[in-house]
Amino acid sequence: MKMLFVLASLLAHGIAIAQTAEEQEVDLSYTYAELRFVDVDHRGGDGIRFNLSYELESNWMIVGGLTALDFNNNVDSTVVEVGGGYVWHYSNDFDLVSTLRFVRVDIDTPGGGSDDNGFAFSAGARGLLAPHFEIRGSVNHVNLDDSDTYLELAGDYYFTEQFSAGVSLEFAGDADAFTIGARWFF
Secondary structure: OHHHHHHHHHHHHHHHHHHHOOOOOOOOOOOEEEEEEEEEOOOOEEEEEEEEEEEOOOOEEEEEEEEEEEEOOOEEEEEEEEEEEEEEEOOOOEEEEEEEEEEEEEEEEOOEEEEEEEEEEEEEEEEEEEOOEEEEEEEEEEEOOOOEEEEEEEEEEEOOOOEEEEEEEEEEOOOOEEEEEEEEEO
């Protein structure tokens, strides 16, 4: 619940900035930090996700992330991801994006813990539906001991050229997730 208050204050701050900012054209950037609240509906868990992306030359990027989830049955999960990706500029407003990441998952339970390593691959599209509204969609595959493929649909509103906020839905075989969060482009 505390995380919802933090995210609500971030969104309120973004709205205040947007009201004082002049209209600017938004460009798709791949250099950002992102903080999201995650709600896993099927298993009764929630937590936070922190992602970083840094755009390199020649359409390449470096990506990384940390997700920490707490579940109702005293189970905690931590996921660390590090990798890279490629962006193909399909048009002025839409890009095709793919990433390959090394993934490490640590799970703590009252009876002990376990960890697993593997790879994740994502392929999708990202674009501007309107001047300040971004949509994203991707197919993601995580290859761990128990592999899973899931679909992610997301949308963000750009309050300024440097700040956006939005929601995403992840539809997976094991569990679905809803996220709300913000991105800071630098």
